[in-house]
Amino acid sequence: MAEIDTGDTAWMLAATGLVLMMTPALGLFYAGLVRAKNPLNTFMMCIAAIAVATVTWATIGYSLAFDGTGDLVGGLNYAFLNDVTLEPRTIIGGTDPQTIPHLLFMAFQATFCIITVALISGAVVERMRFSAFLVFAALWSVVVYAVMAHWAFGGGWLFERGTLDFAGGVPVEMASGFSALAAALVVGARKDYGRQALLPHNSVYVLVGAGLLWFGWFGFNGGSGIGANSAGVLAFVNTLLCPAATLLVWFVLDAIRGRKVTAVGAATAIIVGCVLITPAGGYISPGWALALGAVGALPSWAIVAYRPRTRVDETLDVLAAHGIAGFTGILAIGLVAQVGWNGISDGAFYGNSDQLLDQVVAAAAAPAYAFAMTFALLKIIGLVMPLRATEAEEAQGRDVIYHGEEAYPTGEGAILVEPVDKAELVAAGKAR
Amino acid sequence: MKLVIGIVRPEKANDVLEALYRAEVRGVTMTHVQGHGGELDRVETYRGTTVQVGLSDKVRFEIAVTEDFLQPAIDAIRTGARTGEVGDGKIFVVPLERAVRIRTDESDETAVTPVGA
Numbered sequence: 001m002a003e004i005d006t007g008d009t010a011w012m013l014a015a016t017g018l019v020l021m022m023t024p025a026l027g028l029f030y031a032g033l034v035r036a037k038n039p040l041n042t043f044m045m046c047i048a049a050i051a052v053a054t055v056t057w058a059t060i061g062y063s064l065a066f067d068g069t070g071d072l073v074g075g076l077n078y079a080f081l082n083d084v085t086l087e088p089r090t091i092i093g094g095t096d097p098q099t100i101p102h103l104l105f106m107a108f109q110a111t112f113c114i115i116t117v118a119l120i121s122g123a124v125v126e127r128m129r130f131s132a133f134l135v136f137a138a139l140w141s142v143v144v145y146a147v148m149a150h151w152a153f154g155g156g157w158l159f160e161r162g163t164l165d166f167a168g169g170v171p172v173e174m175a176s177g178f179s180a181l182a183a184a185l186v187v188g189a190r191k192d193y194g195r196q197a198l199l200p201h202n203s204v205y206v207l208v209g210a211g212l213l214w215f216g217w218f219g220f221n222g223g224s225g226i227g228a229n230s231a232g233v234l235a236f237v238n239t240l241l242c243p244a245a246t247l248l249v250w251f252v253l254d255a256i257r258g259r260k261v262t263a264v265g266a267a268t269a270i271i272v273g274c275v276l277i278t279p280a281g282g283y284i285s286p287g288w289a290l291a292l293g294a295v296g297a298l299p300s301w302a303i304v305a306y307r308p309r310t311r312v313d314e315t316l317d318v319l320a321a322h323g324i325a326g327f328t329g330i331l332a333i334g335l336v337a338q339v340g341w342n343g344i345s346d347g348a349f350y351g352n353s354d355q356l357l358d359q360v361v362a363a364a365a366a367p368a369y370a371f372a373m374t375f376a377l378l379k380i381i382g383l384v385m386p387l388r389a390t391e392a393e394e395a396q397g398r399d400v401i402y403h404g405e406e407a408y409p410t411g412e413g414a415i416l417v418e419p420v421d422k423a424e425l426v427a428a429g430k431a432r
Numbered sequence: 433m434k435l436v437i438g439i440v441r442p443e444k445a446n447d448v449l450e451a452l453y454r455a456e457v458r459g460v461t462m463t464h465v466q467g468h469g470g471e472l473d474r475v476e477t478y479r480g481t482t483v484q485v486g487l488s489d490k491v492r493f494e495i496a497v498t499e500d501f502l503q504p505a506i507d508a509i510r511t512g513a514r515t516g517e518v519g520d521g522k523i524f525v526v527p528l529e530r531a532v533r534i535r536t537d538e539s540d541e542t543a544v545t546p547v548g549a
Contacts, residue, residue, distance in 0.1 A: 196446050392517060395443040404476050412466060413487025414476070429472070 002088045002097035008227035009100045012108055018219025019111035023050055023118045025216055029209025029267065031407075033316050034125055036201040037397025039407040042125045045133055049118035052137040053145075057110045061142050065109065065149040071157040074150045081106065099227055108223060109153075113145050116172045120374075122316030123180035124187045126198075127394050130402045132387045136378060140179065144373050148175050148366060163362040164337065164345060164355070166235060167224035169279025169330040174366040177323015179374035181314055186378040187387050189313030191394055203263050210267035214243060217274040221281040234341060235281030238289035243273025245293030253301050268321060272300045275325035280333045283344070288336040296328040327363050334359030433528045433541060436505045438493040439467060440513035440521040445491040448512035452495070455504040458546035461494040471519035490521060496531055496544040 027046030031039035053061075063078035066089075078084055081103075089102040098105060117137045124133070148171035150156040152163065158170065165171075192198060200206060221239045225232030250269035251261045276296040277289055284292065303320035334356030337347035346352040378387065388394075393401045400406060440448055445462065452460060466487040473484045497505050502525070509523055533543040 192446075392515065395441070395515075400474060400476070404474070405478060406476065409476070409478075411483075413468070414483035414485045415473075417475070417482050417484050426475075 002099055005099035011228040012100045012104050015219035015223025016108045018216045022213050022216035023115045025209050025212030026118050028205050030122055032202040032205025033200045038126050040403050041398035045121035046118040049137055050114050053114040053117045053141040056138050056141045057113045061146040062106050064146040066154040069155040073147050074154055113141055116145050116176050117141050119176035120180050122318040123184040123314050125315050127190050127388050128187050129389055132385055135381055139377055158362050161358055163358045164283050164333045165279045166282040167221045167278045169326045170362055170366045173275050173322045173326025175370040177319045178367040178370040180318035182371045182374040184312055184314035191391055193313040206264055206267045210270040214270050231282035238277045238281045241286055242277035242289040242293035243270050245290045246273030246297045249294045249297040271321045272325045275322050276329045279329040283333050283337040283342040285338055285341050292332045300325045330359050330363045434502050435526050435528045436495045437524040438509035439490050442489050442491045444513045448509050451508035451512035455508040457501055457505045463492050465490050465492045498541050
């Protein structure tokens, strides 16, 4: 058994905190993109992901992802965190032994599960029922996330065949992006979609959220070396370089299309750039990270521009920003990975086309599984409970309907009542 | 010459505008207002503070029309704003004594007839 390294442990503690912060940051990003009657509900979907996915991860998800070397799914030995101790984890396969407590590794991976669940909410904001989302989040975190995390990280079939995925192109980015597409199709479009302009109500939130996400992403990618090591440093620096290149290219694309460089576009570019480098961070050179950021901007930008012309109300473009960029990043590893930088494998540009094949397999399997499972999961939940708010609820706004609060209350016309009076008021037919 | 005042749900404002446009009623002013009709109060809770909110957000349209356009304007607001639930709003019609178009000093019926109509 390996020794615990205090330096590695210290960095991983910090990185875990950074990644957890990404979920409220995403909440802020999403809240700014919706209309002023829905920001609390939108933010609360992300907060709910922390609540739900943490519990499912600790009880069963972690075990299914990281126990054993089953091809498709792990075992149940770590269920309820059984045997997840302060000793390092026993590593499966040929990778270096871990030098951090197993419990910390579990917590670090938990934060990935949380944000992935939260990401999908972007496809269904402003109309999915809050309770239905809670049920979906619980099931999805186990049936889709834990399974795909096992494939890519935990010793499953992609891991075994040698697919490289540094920080979650498969279980985080492609899983959330293509699940988002399925969710948007099953839940359906907002009632005013395509009829009225549905505009972001606060673009400053969007930029602040994107900035905080980028900050958190240094823990996400920089921590995925599972220590203060060279892979982590490479990924950390690439997380600075790649999104910067994406931003510049996005500026140019925006300027060509609309003659203006847009702020919401810039926030989107930050996300796309971070996603592009997520799978590839610890495997490609800093120069290639810049190139990936620049070239990888194109497909995501094209989807962002095209999607609103369709009937598919994939509201906050999770597919473009995460699914497509994750897909691009996974393939990029197969082309430009360099053993001189990662110590594991070269890509096709450096004479190893087998690596490209391994990446293509992942880029085909991950979207297919995520899309199909999410589609089926939501159809099943839809048999038990309504997935959507009623039209009247959707019209009034979900902050008041589901949470009994407003994002921007003025206090005008608000009469102070004793909390105990609420039941009486309702009983007397004076309130609801 | 009448002033039509329509107070409607904010989420139906776009439908009203669309209906007015189809009825060829031009020249509209809208403001965001808060009001209380017959609808039930909603209860909001912020930590330990519970409040009963009696005022709802509404949108108020003001449209000055000639007699020919009075009924089309009323119909447009009525159809655009209706959901069938309590809180759909009201339409008030009041006589209009004078109107002046500032740019040209035209007055009354000419002033409330849109340019080009």
